[in-house]
Amino acid sequence: MTVLEARALHLRRGRARVLDDVSLRVGRAEVLGLVGPNGSGKSTLLRALAGLARADTGRVLLDGRDIARMPRRAVARRLAFVAQFADTADRLTVAGAAGLGRIPWLDRDNPWGPADDARVADGLARVGLAGMEDRDWASLSGGERQRVHIARALVQAPQILLLDEPTNHLDIRHQLQLLDLVTGLGIAVVIALHDLNHALRCDRVAVMQAGRLVRAGPPDRVLEPALLGRVFGIRAHRLTDPADGQAVWRFQP
């Protein structure tokens, strides 16, 4: 079942074609990896899928409804977005920052309560930040901030999670933990990634090049040397790890 769909998105910024006829469907519990060179349109596509960037033509459908016509609160109850350079100037604690994820669910009849505290604690625990609740946001390292953003998105209890290069700033252990976390959520995830070995963990991979979606499908079919060579301008070799038979990519200029 498709929960999020881009239909023929075209988006220009100045003279640049940032999205050029991009169509894409995301299934209910599918992890879709978005890969492509710098400037190929991954962030813009994610912003469009989140309803934050309006395409010149084409539509984004969330549960079959045009996202541009949905109230932001309704979108936020279904979909959470973690931007690449998310930051905040506010003076916040870690729990306060993660708690922002509850905003779409709160109103006069449903004020903040113990269940919200429990969700914040759970979100922070899932990203390995239990015990950090009272720390000042400003005192966190780059990787810790990134993990708070991901916790905030989990606290939002979305059915669709959009992540723009979430492994930036993370050390290798936390990168692997994050991939385990997002592939185990059982919700729809679209994740922009630069590490093609990480993309192998996705159910499907979509490859962007100069604003176009040039191929999409299972990682072992889509990620092949000729395509990677063409899109990234490198030489790519697929090796097999003798320990477990899994594919491993190696690259040369």
Ligand SMILES: Nc1ncnc2c1ncn2[C@@H]1O[C@H](COP(=O)(O)OP(=O)(O)OP(=O)(O)O)[C@@H](O)[C@H]1O
């Ligand atoms: N306001 C703008 N004016 C002109 N060009 C823009 C504007 N916004 C984005 N672009 C261009 O659109 C292209 C796509 O940008 P985008 O950030 O979506 O790429 P990306 O694939 O996420 O890149 P990266 O891997 O570097 O994060 C880039 O060439 C960028 O310079």
